[in-house]
Amino acid sequence: VATIQEVLKSQVPQKQADLLALKKEHGDKVLGEVTVDQCIGGARGVKCMLWETSNLDAEEGIRFRGHTIPDCQQILPTFKGPAGPENGEPLLESLFWLLLTSEVPTKAEVDGLTADLHKRAASLPSHVVPLLNSLPKDMHPMTQFTIGLNAAQTGSAFAKAYQDGAPKTEYHEYVLEDVLNVVAQLPEIAATIYRNVYFDGVVSKDTSLDYSGNFCRMLGYDDKGFDELMRLYLCIHTDHEGGNASAHATHLVGSTLSDPYLAYAGGLNALAGPLHGLANQEVLGWIQGIQKQMADEGKEVNAETITQFTWDTLNAKKVIPGYGHAVLRKTDPRYSCQREFALKHMPDDELFKIVSTIYEVMPGILTEHGKTKNPYPNVDSHSGVLLWHYGFTQFQYYTVLFGVSRAVGALSQLYWDRALGLPLERPKSVTPEFIKKFCESQ
Numbered sequence: 001v002a003t004i005q006e007v008l009k010s011q012v013p014q015k016q017a018d019l020l021a022l023k024k025e026h027g028d029k030v031l032g033e034v035t036v037d038q039c040i041g042g043a044r045g046v047k048c049m050l051w052e053t054s055n056l057d058a059e060e061g062i063r064f065r066g067h068t069i070p071d072c073q074q075i076l077p078t079f080k081g082p083a084g085p086e087n088g089e090p091l092l093e094s095l096f097w098l099l100l101t102s103e104v105p106t107k108a109e110v111d112g113l114t115a116d117l118h119k120r121a122a123s124l125p126s127h128v129v130p131l132l133n134s135l136p137k138d139m140h141p142m143t144q145f146t147i148g149l150n151a152a153q154t155g156s157a158f159a160k161a162y163q164d165g166a167p168k169t170e171y172h173e174y175v176l177e178d179v180l181n182v183v184a185q186l187p188e189i190a191a192t193i194y195r196n197v198y199f200d201g202v203v204s205k206d207t208s209l210d211y212s213g214n215f216c217r218m219l220g221y222d223d224k225g226f227d228e229l230m231r232l233y234l235c236i237h238t239d240h241e242g243g244n245a246s247a248h249a250t251h252l253v254g255s256t257l258s259d260p261y262l263a264y265a266g267g268l269n270a271l272a273g274p275l276h277g278l279a280n281q282e283v284l285g286w287i288q289g290i291q292k293q294m295a296d297e298g299k300e301v302n303a304e305t306i307t308q309f310t311w312d313t314l315n316a317k318k319v320i321p322g323y324g325h326a327v328l329r330k331t332d333p334r335y336s337c338q339r340e341f342a343l344k345h346m347p348d349d350e351l352f353k354i355v356s357t358i359y360e361v362m363p364g365i366l367t368e369h370g371k372t373k374n375p376y377p378n379v380d381s382h383s384g385v386l387l388w389h390y391g392f393t394q395f396q397y398y399t400v401l402f403g404v405s406r407a408v409g410a411l412s413q414l415y416w417d418r419a420l421g422l423p424l425e426r427p428k429s430v431t432p433e434f435i436k437k438f439c440e441s442q
């Protein structure tokens, strides 16, 4: 059975040659132009970043190495073994393999990766958990998460190799070590925070399970339904092409040859913003806001009262969390697959019914409001209600789960950034005076 390191090693020379050939043949072609609106408006739609692992289509949504989420549910190995929805959701390790190598792994290969990650988890530096234990319980879990990951950076193989004078051509070998170690170590950092903030601080492992199952035990959940949810959750949050803030931040920081620990800590800080990953906590807060107000007013939460509450939010100049997207123009397939999961496992859940009613009315309201380019729900609109169903109600923590998953996509790409020798990222900025002068001279 091949290891992921062996598969990657055999792929690197060809990929390097392919990229060189692409540059040589097409290096001077124009991919697009940049308007003043785009320059001022957050570079929306500007094609200026290479990303291997996934691609996002505005209508169709995400493809991981060319595979949609429903494809992945058909072809990737599951906990029970062979691929296929009858055997449950894909394993995170299966998707990790696919994102890194672009190949669909066998169950034996995935099991090898699971065992390797369990082994690597034990190398979390011994000062990290005591440091996490010392943090104030009211510090936001995402802040604790980046502190934990930054602290684990003392174990970086790449940082050491760089100091020891490793040649450029070998960087990616050390980066791969770090990428695997970070992914392996994040569950313990994340679970320690959860157990510290909300419970007794005790983290128990079960390495007879897969990555997600073991993570659930570490968080303190022992429920096969929740294990399956976590497998799906961790798969769908991994990657969303390169331009989103967490992936882009990881890529940018890594381009300075910061090691994968520091680079992904940058990604986590971006994920912690309410317009990005923190939206999953905001959604639950928003729904609770409706529930409380309606309870106070003796009213039901239904299409009519949700509509009123939505307008109140919009009129207060706030966004509706979980709706809208910078690229997508249709319902996010990550939303749809979570909805499928809910319909299958919890069709009568009260909160799910509220989320469904929101989905019925929100696109119409946002369209009438007339601002957002995409009135449909994104991934964060649905994830919280599923967690809540299994008793995971500490929604201030939800973005940490997103962060465990996003590491897999952002760091798979970071491996290829170094294997392909991609350079320091450094776009050109311009002053308002420049724009004015330049445009007036046209």
Ligand code: AMX
Pocket: 044, 244, 274, 275, 276, 277, 279, 314, 318, 319, 320, 321, 322, 323, 324, 325, 326, 327, 371, 372, 373, 374, 378, 379, 380
């Ligand atoms: N509610 C209210 N207004 C919204 C809105 C929403 N859900 N989504 C967009 N708008 C507004 C914008 O604030 C902007 O208003 P402005 O002109 O006054 O500045 C206008 O509509 C145009 O925005 P856009 O081009 O449609 O979106 P964008 O690319 O600038 O931003 C996003 C995308 C996701 C930040 C935005 O849709 C938003 O704030 N959504 C709510 C937060 C959210 O769910 N974030 C999670 C996204 C997924 C993820 O990263 N995990």
